[in-house]
Amino acid sequence: MKIEHVLAGFVPEPRCRDGLALAVLLARQSGARLTVAYVHAPAWTTPGPGKVDAEWQAYVAEDAAHSLEQARRLLADVRDVPIDYVLTGNRGSGRGLVQLAGRSKADVVVIGPAPGGVRGRIRLGSTADQLLHASPVPVALAPRGYGEDHPPGIRRLTVAYRRDPASDEAVLRAAVIAARMGVPLRLITLVVRGGRQARMEEEMLNRLRERVMADLRAAARGHGRLEVEVEVLEGRNVAAALGATDCEGAMLVCASSETGPLRRVFLGDISSKIIRSAPCPVMMLPRNPPRKPGILGEQGKL
Structure with missing residues (x-):
């Protein structure tokens, strides 16, 4: 097994630093490229053939773009790892990452902990649960606080x-x-x-x-x-x-x-x-x- 492509799930919350820090370390030491992904809510269809709520779709697109921009700012100082940023829609963030891992041929999916929990420990939430029961590739989980206090x-x-x-x-x-x-x-x-x-x-x-x-x-x-x-x-x-x-x-x-x-x-x-x-x-x-x-x-x- 080689790690040539790391896929990191991103959420616009303080805990997002934990998963990103682990993803960067894995990519750097493996000589891999990194993809940072934000899974947003899918478009909300309305009654009638092919109709989509334009206002909701515009809100989702703007919110997703803002979230990825936050990820770019957090990783702005990382110069030695090639990084891509992608958006994908799914009702479940874990399921969205599973599908994206298959499409992009990622070798490992990395996420941070669920909200709450003890510093220095991993807390499992719905995203981890979906990944840990369905991912076709390895899943790496970072403990709470890893983004602030991780090894070099x-x-x-x-x-x-x-x-x-x-x-x-x-x-x-x-x-x-x-x-x-x-x-x-x-x-x-x-x-x-x-x-x-x-x-x-x-x-x-x-x-x-x-x-x-x-x-x-x-x-x-x-x-x-x-x-x-x-x-x-x-x-x-x-x-x-x-x-x-x-x-x-x-x-x-x-x-x-x-x-x-x-x-x-x-x-x-x-x-x-x-x-x-x-x-x-x-x-x-x-x-x-x-x-x-x-x-x-x-x-x-x-």
């Missing part, structure tokens, strides 16, 4: 890993992105010790740690010269486990739920918890069809 660059990709085909595929795709961006790759597995696991005997917990570490080490092999680290994170819940490691300057990569449709991002329960708990941007990858025998090993080499 993404310095590491971290893959949330568990032993299954979807995670194996996510490692391969993240490795390609990391190599293109010139950053190391880290694989993490979360061991949540709440409920039944909280009462595990230490010997059983040690066996679990050993098995998880063996899975991580196996997944880390075969990536050429790319630096790959592995780490087991433990905590009473997902937030506590993620808080046990350094996420500064990182972007977390997650595989879609295996219960979702092929070639679409599909948000499962664990991924949802990770997104809401992560103190850094998160990229959700869509599912791919199963690989043919022999292909996995070839694509694992960089």
